[in-house]
Amino acid sequence: MSKIEEIAAAVSAGKSKVIGGLVLEALDAGLDPLEILNVGMIGAMGVVGERFKSGEIFVPEMLIAARAMKAGVEVLKPKLSGAAKVGLGTCIIGTVAGDMHDIGKNLVSMMIESAGFTLIDLGVDVKNEAFLAKLEATPEAKLVALSCLLTTTMPAMRSAVAAMRGAGVKAKIIVGGAPVTQAFAAEIGADGYAPDAASAATAAKGMVA
Numbered sequence: 001m002s003k004i005e006e007i008a009a010a011v012s013a014g015k016s017k018v019i020g021g022l023v024l025e026a027l028d029a030g031l032d033p034l035e036i037l038n039v040g041m042i043g044a045m046g047v048v049g050e051r052f053k054s055g056e057i058f059v060p061e062m063l064i065a066a067r068a069m070k071a072g073v074e075v076l077k078p079k080l081s082g083a084a085k086v087g088l089g090t091c092i093i094g095t096v097a098g099d100m101h102d103i104g105k106n107l108v109s110m111m112i113e114s115a116g117f118t119l120i121d122l123g124v125d126v127k128n129e130a131f132l133a134k135l136e137a138t139p140e141a142k143l144v145a146l147s148c149l150l151t152t153t154m155p156a157m158r159s160a161v162a163a164m165r166g167a168g169v170k171a172k173i174i175v176g177g178a179p180v181t182q183a184f185a186a187e188i189g190a191d192g193y194a195p196d197a198a199s200a201a202t203a204a205k206g207m208v209a
């Protein structure tokens with residue numbers, strides 16, 4: 001079994017205690033941190049999702065796999081995030097109301113922060129009122145980043161963008177997450193969309209330039 005396969009197996013089996021060591025071994029062996037993340041960890045979460053969909057595993061197993069992924073990302077973090085050279089302004093990020101998924105959002109946070117933004121992370125299940133209150137308290141914010149992982153919370157994303165537009169928020173809005181598409185982003189009036197964390201950082205930089 002290759003090191004990447006070992007990492008993927010540990011993530012999908014939810015082995016939080018061993019994942020850090022495996023990631024370190026993979027880094028020591030010269031493997032690319034992005035390959036470890038994309039193929040080893042994100043790939044494994046895809047498999048976990050498929051197993052859940054087919055009824056092979058249930059929510060607790062998804063949860064322990066998520067914990068293992070988070071433990072692995074912690075070890076990988078220093079290798080993925082570079083030191084920001086410029087201050088691009090403040091970005092407020094959150095997963096929309098009703099949605100508890102945060103692994104993708106956390107990766108986006110990490111990449112946006114290392115691109116040079118000051119990050120305010122409101123966490124998961126963020127209600128429109130919480131976004132608006134933080135925007136009011138942070139009028140200098142240049143960007144709002146919204147994540148959603150469920151088709152059932154896509155309406156909450158639409159509602160969040162509408163609430164911000166209704167309140168006259170000046171900050172640009174970028175959206176993303178597994179069910180979100182460029183077409184949906186345009187339809188709900190977001191300023192930007194990105195399919196993954198690395199392109200979210202690139203898009204974010206372009207949006208405030």
Ligand code: B1M
Pocket residue numbers: 042045046047048049050052053059060062063065066098099100101102103104105107108145146147148149150151152174175176177178179193194195196197198200
């Ligand atoms: Co959930 N879940 N889950 N889950 N979960 C999915 C999303 C699902 C696809 C699984 C499946 O059925 N195949 C499915 C959604 C189906 C759908 O909507 N069509 C699903 C379901 C149904 C549910 C529940 C409803 C299950 C239940 O209770 N019956 C429930 C909902 C809870 C809620 O939110 N209200 C639920 C719960 C959970 C857990 C809590 C157990 C756990 C989350 C733990 C956590 O996040 N702390 C969990 C997990 C782990 C998953 C899967 C297996 C993995 C998600 C993940 O972290 N992926 C997922 C299946 C899958 O993704 N294939 C699944 C890795 C992560 C890096 O990817 O988040 O997509 P992702 O982020 C990507 C991109 O999307 C993008 O960048 C990242 C990559 O670089 N991105 C952005 C994300 N946000 C962005 C923002 C941007 C730009 C890009 O700009 C701002």
